[in-house]
Amino acid sequence: GENVEQHPSTLSVQEGDSAVIKCTYSDSASNYFPWYKQELGKRPQLIIDIRSNVGEKKDQRIAVTLNKTAKHFSLHITETQPEDSAVYFCAASYSGGGADGLTFGKGTHLIIQP
Amino acid sequence: EAGVVQSPRYKIIEKKQPVAFWCNPISGHNTLYWYLQNLGQGPELLIRYENEEAVDDSQLPKDRFSAERLKGVDSTLKIQPAELGDSAVYLCASSPDNTDTQYFGPGTRLTVL
Numbered sequence: 001g002e003n004v005e006q007h008p009s010t011l012s013v014q015e016g017d018s019a020v021i022k023c024t025y026s027d028s029a030s031n032y033f034p035w036y037k038q039e040l041g042k043r044p045q046l047i048i049d050i051r052s053n054v055g056e057k058k059d060q061r062i063a064v065t066l067n068k069t070a071k072h073f074s075l076h077i078t079e080t081q082p083e084d085s086a087v088y089f090c091a092a093s094y095s096g097g098g099a100d101g102l103t104f105g106k107g108t109h110l111i112i113q114p
Numbered sequence: 115e116a117g118v119v120q121s122p123r124y125k126i127i128e129k130k131q132p133v134a135f136w137c138n139p140i141s142g143h144n145t146l147y148w149y150l151q152n153l154g155q156g157p158e159l160l161i162r163y164e165n166e167e168a169v170d171d172s173q174l175p176k177d178r179f180s181a182e183r184l185k186g187v188d189s190t191l192k193i194q195p196a197e198l199g200d201s202a203v204y205l206c207a208s209s210p211d212n213t214d215t216q217y218f219g220p221g222t223r224l225t226v227l
Contacts, residue, residue, distance in 0.1 A: 004156075006156075032214045034214070034215070034216075036218075042220070043117075043118075043205070043218040043219060043220045043221060044157065044205070044218045045218070046215060046216070046217070049214065049215065051214070089156045089157075091156070093214070095214045100162070100170070101147055101149075101159030101162050101170055101173075102157070102159065102216060103159070104156025104157050104158070105156055106154075106155055106156050107154070107155070107156050
């Protein structure tokens with residue numbers, strides 16, 4: 001089955017700086033890669049996703065890059081703000097029109113220092 | 115549009131007791147998932163439904179866990195008997211047809227004493 005590794009487990013950055021979280025996956029058949037943000041005690045919320053036919057996707061201060069050959073993908077957050085503090089999870093799945101279950105990484109606790 | 119609804123939000127039981135969790139997906143979402151999230155970990159898939167059919171239950175510990183989605187809408191996840199190691203958050207998610215996006219509910223936090 002799929003295995004997703006995520007690094008770092010904790011990331012502390014100064015407000016206004018950029019943050020990068022990296023994930024690798026094992027199953028070359030995986031073609032859908034979402035990122036979720038989870039605040040303490042809250043539900044995971046999708047912030048951005050990318051499919052294997054695209055190398056990069058951007059939404060305002062958030063971007064995701066995908067390297068299919070190396071089987072890794074990364075989340076980039078620019079101009080970080082205090083409200084970006086949360087746990088971020090990457091995930092991978094195979095999608096053949098319907099949505100298979102996601103395999104998640106272990107999460108990155110992002111801390112934005114004022 | 116209402117999101118995924120789960121109840122109860124919190125449940126405390128003693129070991130060996132049964133427990134059930136309920137999920138109402140977003141209206142029109144035919145795919146429903148149950149995930150288990152241990153403290154400090156990412157969610158792990160337990161079971162996936164397409165309408166009323168369980169299409170992936172390979173990760174569901176069938177000796178004590180069961181699930182149903184009788185009319186292809188609401189779903190119930192049951193544990194009987196509960197063990198100390200079952201303490202976790204149980205998340206439900208749903209997805210519309212022909213899309214990948216999964217929307218999560220707030221979860222049920224189970225504590226087994």
